[in-house]
Amino acid sequence: MADAKYDLKRKCMETEDSQPKKRRTDETTGLNNGTKITDVNQFCLEQIFIHLSLEDLLNVADSNAYLKLGTGMPFVWNYAGKSVLIDQTGLIYYTKTKIITKTNGSAPNPLFCDKDITIVDLKTIFQMIRCFGGMITELEFRYYKRSKNNQFTNYHRIMSYIYEFCTESLKKASFDEALGFEGFKIPFKNIEDLTIKHLFGLKEKCLSRVFPNVNRLNLGFCIDDTFSFLSEYFTNLQHLEFNWNVPLSDSVTDILRLNSNLRSFKIGMDDFDVFKRISERYLQSIESLDVEWIGVQKASDSSIYLPNVKKFKYCYYERDVPASKIPFSFNHLEEFEIKYVSTVEIFLTFINENRTIEKLTFDRYAVLSMIGTGQLQNMLPYLKDIIYFRSISDNIDELPLLLSHMEFLRSFAFFAGRTLDEQIRAACDGKWRMNRNNNIVTLERTEAMV
Incomplete structure (x- = not known):
């Protein structure tokens, strides 16, 4: 009898072992203990x-090829169209945060951290470009050349990563240096807005080949020898x-001569006569002009005539002789911005000669005080x-009277702290x-009053 019970128990155990084992469910997660994250479908991931x-x-x-597929759409949903800053200058002070975004707080030095996403950690930089470089549309690479070889x-490692993973996606790019462009064989065909802040490393004419569809070109500091590679x-x-x-050399003239489709031009210079000759020959079609005058302006009746300019920004840095006038004339100026002009009379003389102005930007409160007189x-x-574009804090008590005399305006913008x-x-x-918007306050007329 005992032998019969033993045989029955043995047969039951054999039958149980022959059946597939059921996975036990974890009551806290609702998942089977044997389930791996790679078993989860892409939609759930x-x-x-x-x-x-x-x-x-x-x-x-960066951990798994299957999981990487599940990160693509979350990156697009949360970060598509965001500007990315790769910072290797060391100007952002020590921070334990590898990635600084506008949602997780500012950097210890926010002056150098003005993009949506800022990455200062070298490993994270490579991760970002390798994993999501094909989805980045706006990228800035800041780099400060040090004496250390590894730096x-x-x-060059970061540049090679950008070249390998971002050639198709980038639409706007900014580089501190011009090093390495000569070796790029495949062009960045979608970049339309390009900034190069220092042109020391440029050794051949390659920008138009590497960036064939650039619409806006912003060039920074360079030396005379470099300009020959820019024409x-x-x-x-x-x-x-x-x-x-910039020195108004033959190379600058060549750039303007070769690119006759220019509609907008910005320059800082100190030779009025040379710029006048260049303007009258190559800038007659531009619609926007931004001039920074550095040096001594000659007190003469001569002026530069640009008939098609609609937007004009003028900044004059005085040295020894104050400006006698704004030496430009236009046919139909619509927007005018002025900085650092010594006297209000110069400003008033210019706007009296350009009565078609619809938008005005300035930094002298004396001009605002004249609005009350009409x-x-x-x-x-x-x-x-x-x-x-200055703070109105010192004159905040005058604001009610000021607004009462500006019923002809559609909008009025100025700087002011939140306490006001x-x-x-x-x-x-x-x-x-x-x-x-931060410290900028814009007042807009209500529809009933427009």
Whole structure:
């Protein structure tokens, strides 16, 4: 009898072993203990990964090919169209945060951290470009050349990564150096806005080949020898900017001569006579002009005539002799911005000669004080928008009276701290809507009053 019970028990155990074992369910997660994350379908992974921070999303994407597929859409949903800054200058002070975004707080030095996403950690830089470089549309690479060899090596490694993973996606790019472009064989065919801040490393004419569809070209500091490599023809170039005082050499003339489709031009210089000759020959078709005058302006009746300019920005840095006038004339000027002009009389003389101005930007409160007399309105009958790019804090008590005399305006913008919001709203008296962007306040006329 005992032997019969033993045989029955043995047979039951054999039968149990022959059946497939069922996975035990974890009551806390609802998942079987044997389930791996790679068993989860891509749709579910996307719904999980959308809640990750960018740093965690990078680590997941860099860990497994299957998981990387699930990170693509979360990156697009959360970060598509965001500007990315790769910073290797060391100007952003020590921070434990590898990735600085506008949502997780500012860097210890926010002056150098103005993009949506800023990466200062070298490993994270490579992760970002390798995993999501094909989805980045706006990229800035800041680099400060140091004497250490490994730092120089890192520059070329980062450039090679950008070249390998971002050639198809980038539409706007900014580089501190011009090193390495000569070796790029495949062009960045989608970049339309290009900035190169220092041109020391440029050794041959290659920019138009590497960036064939550039529409806006912003060139920074360079030396005389470098300009000879810039005289290239860009098929789509319409906006050209020199962000430093440049010598008006033959090479600059060649750039303007070769690119006759220019519609916007910015330059800083100190030779009026040379610029006048260049302007009258090559800039007659431009519609926007930005001039920074550095040096001594000659007191003469001579002026530069540009008939098609609609937008004009003028900045004059005085040295020894104050400016006698603004030496430019136009047919139909619509927007005018002025900085650092010594006397209000020079400003008033110019706007009296350009009565078609609709938008005005300036930094002298003395001009604002004249609005109460109606002088500005009489001089500019089409004026609709004013931007005063200084703080109005010292004159906040005068704001109600100021607004009461500006009923002809559509908008009025100025700088003001948040502590003044209540006083500004009281001055609006229901006739203006207040919009704030950081420290810039824009007052817009309500529809009923326009």
